[in-house]
Amino acid sequence: MSGSSPAARLQRLFEGHRLTPTQRRIAHCMVRRAADAPFLSSVELAELAGVSQPSVTRFAVALGFDGYPALRRHLREVAPAGTEPEEAGEAYNEYQQAVRAEIENLQHLCDVLADPxxxxxxxxxxxxxxxxxxxxxxxxxxxxxxxxxxxxxxxxxxxxxxxxxxxxxxxxxxxxxxxxxxxxxxxxxxxxxxxxxxxxxxxxxxxxxxxxxxxxxxxxxxxxxxxxxxxxxxxxxxxxxxxxxxxxxxxxxxxxxxxxxxxxxxxxxxxxxxxxxxxxx
Missing domain, CATH: 3.40.50.10490 (Glucose-6-phosphate isomerase like protein; domain 1)
Structure with missing residues (x-):
């Protein structure tokens, strides 16, 4: 999966699983924060998704992992070499960050359209x-x-x-x-x-x-x-x-x-x- 964007890799990881509405919310949050996802703690992810920390753990188990640490470890293992948490806030203002996020969304769409x-x-x-x-x-x-x-x-x-x-x-x-x-x-x-x-x-x-x-x-x-x-x-x-x-x-x-x-x-x-x-x- 190393040849595609972080968001595309996450989408493929979630496909085929029957997720509850809360779990879909977590999955959606992770796709939207795909570059950061391998480095988020379960508490941080829960706060971003607006769910409880135990919900994040159950989400990881629903995907077939022993728990959230195993899911995060998997995400780090499949991430391209040199990937690190984004520190865009230090270099870009909020308007630039919004543009960069849209560029990433368009790149993800490009990856998806590889299969027309x-x-x-x-x-x-x-x-x-x-x-x-x-x-x-x-x-x-x-x-x-x-x-x-x-x-x-x-x-x-x-x-x-x-x-x-x-x-x-x-x-x-x-x-x-x-x-x-x-x-x-x-x-x-x-x-x-x-x-x-x-x-x-x-x-x-x-x-x-x-x-x-x-x-x-x-x-x-x-x-x-x-x-x-x-x-x-x-x-x-x-x-x-x-x-x-x-x-x-x-x-x-x-x-x-x-x-x-x-x-x-x-x-x-x-x-x-x-x-x-x-x-x-």
């Missing part, structure tokens, strides 16, 4: 759904709207679902009756209960759910047929979401590959835009 199969499968599912509902509530609403804006340039019927409430299930029903076979979801912290409920309902109605979430251990994981993780930054007062946004654009590219008339639609739009003088060149 999940994204390619997602692209086919989204391209084949008529209509294509795109869900994103609260913090994820801008991701859903951005995806929907570009998807509508190549897909004949995109329906953005960016508001909750009692009408949300009705709009999912409407899309399903119109022929939808898949639903695209963006899910970001803090995860609204309505998003989880909407995904469960969509699957009950027979839709295949493709989700971009901040972690493979997010609450929406159990209600997604295909979950694509993209880490977020949490160093500022409000989360930064460069990796989820980029993953959304990658999915759009994969979806275009599944739409034979995508290029023709884009060219047609350019012609109409020029005729209407939409853009200032």
């Amino acid at each position: 199969a999940p994204v390619e499968r997602a692209g086919r599912l989204l391209a084949g759904s008529r209509p294509l509902p795109v869900l994103g509530l609260r913090a994820a609403s801008s991701q859903a709207r951005g995806f929907g804006y570009f998807a509508a340039k190549v897909h004949p019927d995109v329906r953005v679902l960016d508001e909750g409430g009692s009408m949300l299930a009705d709009r999912i029903d409407s899309a399903r009756r119109a022929g939808a076979t898949a639903l695209m979801c963006f899910a970001l912290p803090r995860h609204p209960r309505e998003t989880v409920d909407a995904l469960a309902y969509a699957r009950d109605q027979g839709l295949t759910v493709v989700t971009v979430a901040d972690s493979a251990f997010a609450p929406v994981a159990h209600h997604s047929d295909l979950l694509l993780p993209a880490a977020i930054g949490s160093g500022l007062s409000f989360d930064t979401v460069c990796a989820p946004m980029l993953l959304g654009r990658v999915l759009l590219e994969a979806m275009c590959d599944g739409l034979p008339d995508a290029q023709a639609r884009l060219e047609e739009f350019d012609v109409r835009a020029a005729a209407r003088g939409l853009f200032v060149e």
Whole structure:
């Protein structure tokens, strides 16, 4: 595992284990602090994740280790030579640290995309759904709207679902009756209960759910047929979401590959835009 990023190695370590919500929280915290994880004490990790110290011990046991010291020892053994705890606070201000964290998130996404199969499968599912509902509530609403804006340039019927409430299930029903076979979801912290409920309902109605979430251990994981993780930054007062946004654009590219008339639609739009003088060149 030495040839990939710390976050990617942690993701692979956690895959395949049935973790409780508390344990998923610890796993998510470790992925977000991947460079520091091999050097954190159980007390420090518990404080960062907002859980109890015994929960950290149970988490390590759930992964197959005798206890947390054994887990930490394993992480140190697989870390690249010369890896040390980050001391970025001494050299970078808080704004720079936020940027560096996003760079690491993007590097992790790059590592994940070394296997393009999940994204390619997602692209086919989204391209084949008529209509294509795109869900994103609260913090994820801008991701859903951005995806929907570009998807509508190549897909004949995109329906953005960016508001909750009692009408949300009705709009999912409407899309399903119109022929939808898949639903695209963006899910970001803090995860609204309505998003989880909407995904469960969509699957009950027979839709295949493709989700971009901040972690493979997010609450929406159990209600997604295909979950694509993209880490977020949490160093500022409000989360930064460069990796989820980029993953959304990658999915759009994969979806275009599944739409034979995508290029023709884009060219047609350019012609109409020029005729209407939409853009200032």
